[in-house]
Amino acid sequence: MSRRTAIGWAAVGAGVSAAVLLGLAPMRNATETAEGKNPSADRPTATASSARDGEVRLERAEQQRTGLSVASVTTTSTPAITHGFARGLDGGALAAIDAEIVTARAAAGASRAEAARLVQLFSQDQSASAKSVEAARAQSAADSARVGLAERRIGLEYGPGLARLGTGARHALIADIAAGRAALVRIDVPGASLDTRSRMRIDGGVLAVLGPAAAADPRLQSAGLLAILRGPIAASATNGRILDVKVERGSAEAGVAVPRDAVLRWRGGLWVYRQDGPESFERVELIDARPIGGAWFVHSGLTAGNRVVTGGAETLLAIDRSGGSAAESDGD
Structure with missing residues (x-):
């Protein structure tokens, strides 16, 4: 075989191989499509991304597609809260x-x-x-x-407050304690003085303050209050159990009111996404937040005028957790 003839046959073979490869590519894409795969799914989209933990970028077109909405936090004030504890009595x-x-x-x-x-x-x-x-x-x-x-x-x-109860009221209280409908508790707030006018509450229960306790706490050396606890939690307020008590002080505490729809519960905390730019959002934890009406009161982390995401915050969290695009976060 001459050299020219060999070159000719080699060219023919290369052409046939290229045609076969080009024919197989559409078939592979068709097969992936039939199996529910997206051939370009491995390539992150530029419309949504998370550069680092807590920061998300989302283009405006993608914000409209996902129904993202924002609202401003407003200045407010609420009575200052001090945390104490209530101990169940025998x-x-x-x-x-x-x-x-x-x-x-x-x-x-x-x-x-x-x-x-x-x-x-x-x-x-x-x-x-x-x-x-x-x-x-x-x-x-x-x-x-x-x-x-x-x-x-x-x-x-027990204290003078309980001693002032009449015979009938005392018998009824003992019957309620035995049935789990009420509990007798002592309330102490370390480093603060209490009186019967202090507004106190325990989650899941209603407190009725009777008066000063009979003696100081042996460890804290603090004067306490005697109270009757009623409600669902009363049955579990057994002798010696410690419950968290929130005490409202007379002074007012300044802060901001965050819309309830903006708050996410994640990793045991409360979070919001604050809009830092037209297409950038940052996750902010709400420290010591407490509910007030239809909002959450926060005294740090946010300032009046900050815009927080009230609709679509879950989408931002999904993108944030995936560290990639919105398409990647759908399967998280």
């Missing part, structure tokens, strides 16, 4: 004192009646001596003293 001890009062009153009533009967018999010169009359009077006085001591035990061991 309701069984209160029930024992109440039973002691009932027993002492019954004994005192019986001894008074016996003393009165003997006095009458002695005045009629019947079968009653002066000695028996004096003994009956002494017994009546002793039983009356036991009643007074039993009644004072409530104030001495």
